Amino acid sequence: GAETFHNLQELRHSASLANKVFIQRDYSEGTTCKFQTKFPSELESRIERTLFEDTVKTLNNYYAEAEKIGGQSYLEGCLACATAYLIFLCMETRYEKVLKKIAKYIQEQNEKIYAPRGLLITDPIERGMRVVSFECHAAISPIHWSQKYKFKDV
């Protein structure tokens, strides 16, 4: 109703005042997906360095798991090739499974750690795996945060 509409407007207004910090990719090990763990100065006042580094390192581990070239990926590749890759029409690839885990992890981190500090992480897959974006908001009541999350899921 009118109240929901008003809350959404407020959220969008607060989003417009957001400063965004973009954590870029770390290409030092090649083209595998890895993000820089260097703590940006803009977040110094908002969050502890160790929490930030933990989050990025865990994300990097997830991506490394997804892109690992080993026994399981060979098996998946050969099996898929033998079926002319038709198996991908019904089966989820390993990468997609890990992406789901990552989405859950990010949501958890947002709810537990970042939202209480007025920050919001965006899943890198929504930015073409180029950046992890941290949005800094002015302090907003938790109820608006959970609403924003529901809005995002839809």
Add this chain to the structure above:
Amino acid sequence: MSAVMITRKVRKWEKLPGKNTFCCDGRVMMARQKGVFYLTLFLIIGTCSLFFAFECPYLAVNLSPAIPVFAALLFLFVMAMLLRTSFSDPGVLPRALPEEATFIEMEIEAANGNVPAGQRPPPRIRNVQINNQIVKLKYCYTCKIFRPPRASHCSICDNCVDRFDHHCPWVGNCVGKRNYRYFYLFTLSLSLLTIYIFTFDIVHVVMRSVDSGFLNTLKETPGTVLEVLVCFFTLWSVVGLTGFHTYLISLNQTTNEDIKGSWSGKNRVQNPYSHKNIIKNCCEVLCGPAYPSVLDRRGLMQEDSPASETSPPSSSSMNSVPQTTKTTAPLIPNEHTPDDVKPSIADSAEKTPSPKEEESPAPKLPPLASPETDAETSIIKDKAH
């Protein structure tokens, strides 16, 4: 006054920039010009139909019924690989949203410092070290991002593609990270199919000529002549192409890098992505993980947000950060935009092909790759020469 809600659900693919065409509500993604792709389909399906109609009945009876069965399996595999290559997202990198683009612009301006008026600012390049090799990441003025290593902007599709190999008009799509293995398997299986049909055509003609004479054979199965012709010309091009790509895979190189001579050994540069082991390189390219698409073509656009995916900047949402991306970004980019510089780039002899191209009997048909349309490359190259 109540807000008017749009009732039709708009999916994200409808608002994607770039020159792709989409089918099946975003499930299929191809380049705009599909004429040559239809030719490919026609040739493959046509030749195989002739083979099944003319040769197979005789061979199944006189030699073995396994022959048409195996041909059918091979044909189905070829079609599956072709369609998978043509219809999938090659690894397109989505364009930067306004905030990300602004952030990058600010970083660049901070790095450049003050440029005296009238002077061209330095080229937008970021250096990264990969496996003890300095790799230059170039900035894409169209997509407003620094391209990841091995990515390149395809001028035909107007997208940056990750691990860009080349734009193939025969499959009607770019070949990149996500569909390279399907493309390779397509050329490999097509080579096998061509050799198979060619061989059994000859066998069939020989066997039948023994019974009825050469001329009568040709009269009874007129399709044979057509098949042999098509196979003969296809053999040279497709087998050559398969060989070329096998070579590239063993070195973990892309066609784009090969054409530009990125790792040709000048100035002691070596390919930092190669594992220096042929088996490892092959395994990585062919048996690596199946990368997901980052485009989210079938996601729903949020109806009440003013089309945040498209280029016109949303008016209400950016009041603290001024829209610098379009206006105060160095004016010079207009000179550097890919469209302006495209005709003047003489990097490679390849050019965008016309839709109705005929098969050429060249011994090795080089893939028609689109050169990277970055002005900085040509300027730097000019300076270097």
